[in-house]
Amino acid sequence: SYTLTFPNNDGNADQVLTTNGSGVLNWAEAGGGDLVKLGTVSTNNSNVSALTIDNCFSSTYDLYRIVGFHNATSGGAHQYFRWRTGGGSGSSYTTSNYQWINTGRYINGNPATAEYNNWNYTADAGRLASDMRADSNAGFVSFNLLVADPLTTLMGRGHITGTSVVRQNTDQRWVTTQVGITNGADVSATGFQMTVSTGSISYGRVSVYGLAQA
Numbered sequence: 001s002y003t004l005t006f007p008n009n010d011g012n013a014d015q016v017l018t019t020n021g022s023g024v025l026n027w028a029e030a031g032g033g034d035l036v037k038l039g040t041v042s043t044n045n046s047n048v049s050a051l052t053i054d055n056c057f058s059s060t061y062d063l064y065r066i067v068g069f070h071n072a073t074s075g076g077a078h079q080y081f082r083w084r085t086g087g088g089s090g091s092s093y094t095t096s097n098y099q100w101i102n103t104g105r106y107i108n109g110n111p112a113t114a115e116y117n118n119w120n121y122t123a124d125a126g127r128l129a130s131d132m133r134a135d136s137n138a139g140f141v142s143f144n145l146l147v148a149d150p151l152t153t154l155m156g157r158g159h160i161t162g163t164s165v166v167r168q169n170t171d172q173r174w175v176t177t178q179v180g181i182t183n184g185a186d187v188s189a190t191g192f193q194m195t196v197s198t199g200s201i202s203y204g205r206v207s208v209y210g211l212a213q214a
Contacts, residue, residue: 005088020058024088035065035209047073047200053208054090054191057150061210064147066162070194070204071140072132075169077196079132079141080125081160081181083150084191092193097184098123102130102164104177116175125195126181129166132196140203141166145179150189157182158189 004023011017011027018028018036028036039053051070072079081100084090101119118130133139145162149155160181168175194206 018060020055020060022058024055024058026055034212036061036212038064038208038210040205040207042205043070043201043203045202047202049200050193050195051201051204051206052084052090052191052193053206054084054086055088056192056208056210057147057190059151059153061213062149062151062154063211063213064150065209065211066145066147066192066206067143067209068194068204068206069140069142070201070206072134072196072199073202074196074199075132075134075139077132077134077198078127079129079164079166080195080197081128082125082193082195083158083183083187083189084193085187085189087190090191093187093189094124095183095185096122096124098126098181099184100126100179100181102127102177102179104175106168106173106175108171108173110171116177118177122184126160128164128179128194129168129175129177131168131170133167133169133172134199135167138167143179147192150187150192152186152188156186158187 015027038056083093129141143164148159150158
């Protein structure tokens, strides 16, 4: 005998049910080619502490794409990425073994441009952006990330690489960076969370896609 866990909604038009191979079913776009949409979370003019997608990583895929954007309601807030563990009833992984680096360039209105480098080797979260500006139309971070083996079914650590752009609070700098995130231990993540160091998120959308294996 076996147990099937169904989604808690009826999906969207033309979506199909997919399985993670362990009895958990989710809605996905039919005929989506190499990228299969696994989940989306958003907020529109409503304060939330985080944008979270649980139970999206499984043995079905070992590469994922995460794309999105969100703001911060408090100026100077940092953007945090955290893994989630525990499947559908997940919890945030906050052990201080995240290793992250943001390296790129910035411009400001002086005008001036310079290299930008920021990193941490023993953090309790990864980071896509720092010192976010809070305003009505420009104070947000956008990101495009490739996630490798977060469930660590093949390798001993999950890796994240990608890019981000953000308007910073300091001198209204416009910063674009290459992002890298990993951990000093095996996390075996089943989901992830985007949050901020202070304040809330009031606008944003984040989606995750599985990259079909050949």
